[in-house]
Amino acid sequence: MKKLKLIQCGVGGFGRGWALQHTSTSPDFEVAAIVDISQAALDDVGGAIGVDAARHFTSLEAALEAVEADAVLTVTPPAVHVKHARLAFARGLHFMTEKPIAGTLADALEMLALSRSAGRQLVVSQQYRYRPAMVTLRNRLRAGAIGELGHGHIDFYIPADFTGTFRETMEYPLLLDMAVHHVDLIRSVTGRNITRVMAQSFRPAWSWYRHDPGLKMLLDLEGGVTFSYSGDWSARGRVTSWNGSWRLQGPEGSLHAENDVVSLETCQRWSKEPTRQEFANDTTARDPQGETLHRFAEAIRTGVPAETSGADNLHSLSTLIAAIESIRTGAPVMVADVIARAAAVPAEAGVG
Ligand SMILES: NC(=O)c1ccc[n+]([C@@H]2O[C@H](COP(=O)([O-])OP(=O)(O)OC[C@H]3O[C@@H](n4cnc5c(N)ncnc54)[C@H](O)[C@@H]3O)[C@@H](O)[C@H]2O)c1
Incomplete structure (x- = not known):
């Protein structure tokens, strides 16, 4: 060809x-x-x-x-x-x-x-979306490993030093430059868009970033699924993988992605010894x-x-913009309102 x-x-x-x-x-x-x-x-x-x-x-x-x-x-x-x-x-x-x-x-x-x-x-x-652990997590969830998804969580902690690049001085470096992957992954893995965002960002005292490398978000997904996110791009100590550490919870058990290993844990109510099954990672071609x-x-x-x-990606970017609005106002923000307001603003003269 x-x-x-x-x-x-x-x-x-x-x-x-x-x-x-x-x-x-x-x-x-x-x-x-x-x-x-x-x-x-x-x-x-x-x-x-x-x-x-x-x-x-x-x-x-x-x-x-x-x-x-x-x-x-x-x-x-x-x-x-x-x-x-x-x-x-x-x-x-x-x-x-x-x-x-x-x-x-x-x-x-x-x-x-x-x-x-x-x-x-x-x-x-x-x-x-095409990293093996994320392909595997998506496939296992979609195959019904835990039943209908009820709620989920991602932890992301890597002490990344981008001194000398645009990330050193940009506003909300974790949210805009990295959590965009995680937000996009939440949509890709679960097959649900994010509808509402409540977010807080912060700059730890030891941080080498000019702006906030720390972030907490509470997300509502389509179909009433609750998702939380916790991250710090200046956190020394135990690190997660770049995919983050995931827990997806359903009625039948929990799916995990930790250090890029995907596993399923199931147990009876109050059992102290859940059964754990690790999966070999699926890959794209x-x-x-x-x-x-x-x-x-x-x-x-x-x-x-x-x-x-680009059309699909609008949902990921608008979730980040909703998060910024929530950080600034302290209130939850509907993603659809953010898109509607941006679409209503006329384009700059000479554009389009
Ligand atoms: N998907 C990922 O995992 C991943 C990882 C790193 C970066 N990125 C993305 O890649 C993009 C670039 O990031 P980076 O880390 O390479 O940044 P960088 O600042 O290290 O490098 C940017 C490059 O673009 C050049 N450049 C700047 N303005 C230009 C212009 N007007 N025309 C032509 N060249 C120009 C610079 O000279 C430099 O060589 C960003 O959008 C970033 O978010 C993605």
Whole structure:
């Protein structure tokens, strides 16, 4: 099958791995050009993947003038995503972005509108959906291992040090940069959207982040399921996996994902010795990022939106925006109200 031509924006940071391990080795795409505001990043990655200097650009505008392409991938800071989406859709190209889809809900809605009017695919690389433990948890829950889900919880504790990147100074770093994976996973694993959010964030005294790396959330899911979330990106001591530690509770027992091992525990009422069963992890055909990239190609070829399309992702981003509103007001926030308010605000002049 003919490879699709891809422009990759952002080849420093996480984009370096995208280029070396995914876009340059993809059976679906060939790298038509690389874009980064850092010449050093262009030189480094261009040399490593064999994209010559004539196809290195310091802006997406310049790349689009110079090379033919079918699609754009952006692995840049969240505030940049909307700018790259505007340029890609204006040229009739398909667009995949790293998470979070955008820095604001208004930007995400604009990206969605532009993809629809251009008739092109908008995909968000929510690759955690394809991590083996999360695929397994989803499959076991959907297969009825604990009966109908009643409630759930995630703990996330990793003392991550991102000094020197945008996370060091951004507001709500855990919520916006990391918990977006967990919120998206809650939706993917349970098959339910989040309807209402109550959230608090905090900055522990020892934290090296400028803003709050600590977060507590109480979430209502469709169908009356309650979910809680507790995390700190500056917590030294016992760590969880990047997926977090999960407990899903149903009438028949509890499903767990801890250190990426999925298990089922069942017992009679008050039994002190539950029966524990560990599952071998299920996998997707490719590693998680390779899977999102392949699904992007499939969406382009078939015209059928990917599982992690922009439209789907609106539910994940709007949950984060609802959480910020709840943190600021101290009150619970309905996710549907957040989407309705953002959609009612007219687009900026010159946009769309
Ligand atoms: N899915 C995951 O597991 C995961 C992990 C890490 C990062 N990410 C996401 O990837 C994106 C990038 O994060 P990062 O950690 O690589 O950030 P980073 O700051 O380390 O790197 C960003 C790169 O983009 C370049 N850049 C900045 N503005 C640009 C512009 N206007 N045009 C072209 N290049 C530009 C920078 O020079 C740099 O090379 C973010 O959206 C982040 O949330 C996802």
